[in-house]
Amino acid sequence: MDSGIGAMVEAVGEARRQLRENALPKARDSSRERVPEKEEAELLKALAGLMEVFVELAAAASDRMTTIDSGTAYHQVAKRLRDQPRYLREDAAKVAKRVGGAE
Structure with missing residues (x-):
């Protein structure tokens, strides 16, 4: 993908991965204190x-x-x-x- 789309897809994928690995587990952790x-x-x-x-x-x-x-x-x-x-x-x-x- 020479058009730059590859970089865009990779950036979106990295954001999705970061959210799934870092944010979602914290949001789903019922043992954490209340916000x-x-x-x-x-x-x-x-x-x-x-x-x-x-x-x-x-x-x-x-x-x-x-x-x-x-x-x-x-x-x-x-x-x-x-x-x-x-x-x-x-x-x-x-x-x-x-x-x-x-x-």
């Missing part, structure tokens, strides 16, 4: 940032596709995901407000 109230919104903020990168990557890739159908598919993915970071940030703000944490 302090002031920290409850932090993961939502982090997810919003990650989602923003997904949107940017899909949008950037849409302009590089050779076929119209593939370019349209990437454009549609970016369009469908575009509002999700805002929703996550709104939810984070609600959680922070509810528990008295900083937004």
Whole structure:
């Protein structure tokens, strides 16, 4: 894959691997202590940032596709995901407000 797609696929795969190996086990560990109230919104903020990168990557890739159908598919993915970071940030703000944490 000389087009740079290989590097993009590898970066996404590495992010997925890191999340599965490092974040998910901590989230699933029921023996861990409860999350302090002031920290409850932090993961939502982090997810919003990650989602923003997904949107940017899909949008950037849409302009590089050779076929119209593939370019349209990437454009549609970016369009469908575009509002999700805002929703996550709104939810984070609600959680922070509810528990008295900083937004």
